[in-house]
Amino acid sequence: xxxxxxxxxxxxxxxxxxxxxGGNSGSDSADNSSxxxxxxxxxxxxxxxxxxxxxxxxxxxxxxxxxxxxGVETAYIENVEENVSAxxxxxxTLIDEKGCNLIYTNSFGFMDGTAQMAEEYPDVKFAHxxxxxxxxxxxxxxxxxxxxxxxxxxxxxxxxxKNYIGxxxxxxxxxxxxxxxxxxxxxxxxxxxxxxxxFFTDTWYDPAQEKSGAxxxxxxxxxxxAQHQDTTAPQVAAEEKGAYCIGYNFPTPDAAPKAYLTAxxxxxxxxxxxxxxxxxxxxxxxRAYWEGLSEHMTYLDTLTDLCTEGTQEKVDEAQASxxxxxxxxxxxxxxxxxxxxxxxxxxxxxxxxxxNMNWFVQGVIGTIPQ
Numbered sequence: 001x002x003x004x005x006x007x008x009x010x011x012x013x014x015x016x017x018x019x020x021x022g023g024n025s026g027s028d029s030a031d032n033s034s035x036x037x038x039x040x041x042x043x044x045x046x047x048x049x050x051x052x053x054x055x056x057x058x059x060x061x062x063x064x065x066x067x068x069x070x071g072v073e074t075a076y077i078e079n080v081e082e083n084v085s086a087x088x089x090x091x092x093t094l095i096d097e098k099g100c101n102l103i104y105t106n107s108f109g110f111m112d113g114t115a116q117m118a119e120e121y122p123d124v125k126f127a128h129x130x131x132x133x134x135x136x137x138x139x140x141x142x143x144x145x146x147x148x149x150x151x152x153x154x155x156x157x158x159x160x161x162k163n164y165i166g167x168x169x170x171x172x173x174x175x176x177x178x179x180x181x182x183x184x185x186x187x188x189x190x191x192x193x194x195x196x197x198x199f200f201t202d203t204w205y206d207p208a209q210e211k212s213g214a215x216x217x218x219x220x221x222x223x224x225x226a227q228h229q230d231t232t233a234p235q236v237a238a239e240e241k242g243a244y245c246i247g248y249n250f251p252t253p254d255a256a257p258k259a260y261l262t263a264x265x266x267x268x269x270x271x272x273x274x275x276x277x278x279x280x281x282x283x284x285x286x287r288a289y290w291e292g293l294s295e296h297m298t299y300l301d302t303l304t305d306l307c308t309e310g311t312q313e314k315v316d317e318a319q320a321s322x323x324x325x326x327x328x329x330x331x332x333x334x335x336x337x338x339x340x341x342x343x344x345x346x347x348x349x350x351x352x353x354x355x356n357m358n359w360f361v362q363g364v365i366g367t368i369p370q
Contacts, residue, residue, distance in 0.1 A: 038280045039101070040072055040101060040102055040276065040279045041073050041074070041098070041099050041100045041101055042063070042066055042072055042100060042102045042104070042276060043074070043076065043077075043091070043094030043095070043098060043100030043102070043103045043104070044063050044074065044075070044076035044077070044094075044103075044105075044106065045076070045080050045090045045091060045094070045105040045106065045110060046059065046076055046077065046080060046106055046107075047079075047080060047081075047106060047107035047109075047110070047230070048078065048079065048205040048230050048231075049078050049079055050076070050078055052205065052230055052231050053231055053232045053250065053255055054229070054230045054231045054232060054247075054249040054250050054252070055106075055204070055230035055231075055249045055250070056205075056230065057249075058249045058250040058265070058266050058268055059104075059106045059129075060076070061268065062267075062268030062270075062272040063076060063272065065269035065272060066269075066272055066273060066276050069269075069273055070273065070277065072280070075094055075098045075100060077093065077094065080110070082107055082108075082109025082110060083109075083113070084112050084113040084116060085113075086113070087105065087110045087112075087114065088113045088116055088117055091105070091113065091114065095121060095124060100124075101125065102124070102125045102127075102276065102279050103117070103124060103125070103126045104126075104127050104128075104129070104272070105129065107129065107130070107204060108129075108171070108173065108204075109204075110128060110129075110131075111128050111131035111132075111133050114126055114128045114131075114133075114138065115128075115133045115138060118135050118138040119135070122137055123137075124137065125137055125138075125139075125279055126138040126139070127139040127140065127141050127289075128140055128141075129141055129142060130142045132355075134286050135286060136286055137286065138286060139275070139286045139287050139288070139289065140287075140289065141271050141275070141289040141290070142175070142289070142290055143267075143291060143292060143297040143298040144291060144292025144297065144298055145179065145264055145266060145292070145298045146179055146181075146182035146292075146329060146354070147182070147292040147293045147298060147322050147329065148292075148293065148299055148300045149182040149183040149186065150183065150185060150186035150189075150318065150322070151186060151264070151300045151315050151318055151319055151322075152183060152186065152246045152261075152262055152263070152264045152300060153182065153183040153184060153186020153187040153188075153189070153226075154186045154187070154189060154190050154311065154314050155246065155261050155262050155300075155303065155307055155311055156186075156187055156194075156226060156244075156246055156261070157187035157188065157189070157190040157191035157194050158190050158307070158308040158310065158311045158314065159223075159224055159244055159307060159308050159311070160187075160194055160223055160224050161223055162221060162222070162223045163191065164220075164221055164222050164223065165195070165196045165222055165224045165225075166197055166214065166218065166220070166222035166225045166226070167180055167183065167196050167197065167198045167199070167225075167227065167228070168199050168210055168217065168226070168227045168228070168229055169201070169229075170201060170203060170204045170228050170229055170230075171200070171204065172368045172369045172370075174357045174358060177359070177360065177368065178354055178355075179228050179264075180196070180228070180364060181330075181360060181361045181364070182329045182330070183196065183226055183246075183264075184196045184360075184361055184363045184364050185329050185330075185334075185361060185363075186318075186329065187363070188363050190314055195363055195365050196226075196364050197217060197220065197222065197364075197365035197366055198360075198364060198366035199213040199214075199216055199217050199366070200213075200369055201213045201229065202369075204230050205230040205231065207231045207233040208233070210227070210229045210231055210233040210234050211233035211234065211237045213234070214227070214233065214234035215237050218237060218238065218241040218243055222243065223243050223244065224243060224244045224245065225237065225238040225243060225245045225246070226246040226248075227247070227248050228248060229248065230249070232252050235247055235252065235256040235259060236255060238256060239256035239257075239258050239259035239260075244259050244261050245259045245260055245261065246261055246264070247260060247262070247263030247265075247301070248263055248264055248265075249263070249264075250263065250265055250266075251263055251265060253301075258306075260304055260306070261303065261306055261307050262300055262301045262302065262303050262304065262307070264300060265298065265299050265300070266297065267296050267297060267298070267299060270291070270295060270296055270297045271291075275289075290351065290355075292322075293319060293322055293323050294325075300315065300319070328348050328349075330349040330353075330354050331343070331347070331348045331349070332345050332346060332347040332349075333345040334361060335362040336359050336360060336361065336362060337359075337361070337362060337364060342359065
């Protein structure tokens with residue numbers, strides 16, 4: 001395991017290579033935006049690398065959209081560990097050395113460090129991804145990716161021949177649990193006999209551990225792998241074993257071209273550009289942002305030719321009903337793993353109930369670590 005002190009030092013060092021050439025990039029996009037002369041400068045704290053092929057790369061596309069669409073200068077620090085010391089040091093560097101006054105931190109474990117710095121810098125605006133702590137100068141933001149996960153479950157349910165699907169999951173927190181549940185419900189909407197077995201890695205970003213978890217499931221016999229991990233390592237493992245895969249965060253068909261079916265993705269630019277505009281025009285306020293398919297905050301990647309015939313039609317039907325509001329994946333009747341009725345027939349779970357989900361639906365194999 002990396003030493004925390006070393007990680008913090010590395011995070012600071014990464015600023016030298018991790019800072020956007022915002023002066024150049026911002027200048028290049030300045031002619032396209034009336035906001036080019038804004039006093040707003042945006043800083044990002046990333047848990048992974050901007051070329052991880054997954055979670056952080058998806059966020060970085062949003063950062064680049066700010067530069068391109070608004071002409072705003074940005075900076076970032078990548079590979080920051082999830083501890084308060086590393087997070088506060090990274091944020092301090094962005095504010096004190098780079099002059100950033102709007103800060104985004106992109107991992108759940110950055111919450112406490114972000115909140116601490118929001119108190120220390122009341123004139124700086126902050127937004128933390130996937131957490132729940134808010135202050136007058138600190139928002140939270142995430143996407144309803146469970147909706148896209150439900151659609152990806154339809155794809156997997158149509159594809160599996162063994163009715164046995166694997167899911168490599170990061171942390172046993174509601175964000176991950178609701179994704180597993182939505183995926184499983186999507187699977188079972190087209191294949192009621194299929195089961196989804198979960199392997200928790202206890203890490204967001206560790207390609208070796210992610211691949212190891214996928215291989216453990218593949219060696220048990222699953223023929224499709226899904227994931228809530230930051231890299232494409234589970235997808236690579238699936239291809240190596242002759243199975244199929246569902247990606248996450250970012251379209252990655254080239255990572256495992258013989259295995260890739262689709263991916264549940266985020267379009268982080270949807271939030272970042274809107275939020276930055278609010279900072280520029282003076283309308284920014286702290287908020288809890290959580291949007292999904294209807295706002296294109298989340299989406300399902302294009303299906304590949306490896307998908308089973310008829311899958312697109314099933315996906316299109318479900319997607320249309322989610323977008324128009326006539327259906328939500330978490331609508332009863334819903335049962336837990338033990339067969340207990342958790343949500344009555346026709347009842348739709350509230351956003352708060354979905355956000356705090358801490359139980360597995362029927363059809364999931366595995367336990368939630370305590």
